[in-house]
Amino acid sequence: MQQARKRILGVDPGSRKTGFGIIESGRFNPNYLISGVIRVEKYSGAQRLKNIYQSICQIIEQYQPDVLAIEKVFVYKNPKSAITLGQARGVILCAAAMYDVPIMEYTPTQVKSTIVGKGHAGKTQVQFMVQNLLKLTEAPQEDAADALACALCHDRYMSLGIDPEVMSKGSKF
Known part of the structure; x- marks a missing residue:
């Protein structure tokens, strides 16, 4: 039985640049729709947050994603950076909640392990794998590639029937 295709909005939150990417899920062939930064x-300050929020709302309205896949915040050495990133992430989560889009969260290590095979892969490796997995003619921008990787990670977990919460506790597949 063919599983219904779902639109997955992947987001790589940032306080200066927020990557986004949308794919349509497919067990063997996810399709690229759009990505950007x-x-x-x-x-x-607040104007940045407002613009991120409004942009995510516009993307949700235009593309009607079935789910939002976003990277979890990891602890920075600089607490101020962690707070700023948390604020940007918060407005993204709020935008998804306003449109009743379910939210799935993945650690950067989960995303990189799933897409590249190494949890500490570099940006170039992520870009290369995203380009190949989605059969793109060129590598997406770094932040867009990270967002697409998040969407691809969610697609992979769902196609295998794996609960991301269980995986985040250290299990391997």
Whole structure:
């Protein structure tokens, strides 16, 4: 029985640049729809958050994703950076909640392990694998590639019937 295709919005949150990417799920062949980067570095404070929120809302309205896959925040050495990133992530989660889009969270290690095979893969490796998995003619921008990798990670987990919460506790597949 063919599983219904789902649109997955992957997001790589950032306080200056937020990557996004949308794929349609498929057990053997996820399809690329769109990706890009929301750039807010020229704004300050609350205006950045507002622009991220509005941009994510516009993407959700236009593409009607079935789920949002987002990277979990990991602990930074700089607490101020962690707080700033947490704020950006918060407005993204709020936008998804406003449109009743379910949210799935993955650690950067989960995403990289799933896409590249190594939990500490570099940005170039992620870009290369995303380009190959989605059969793109060129590598996406770094932040967009990270977002697409998050969407691909969710697609992989769901196609295998794996609960991401169980995997985040250290299990391997």
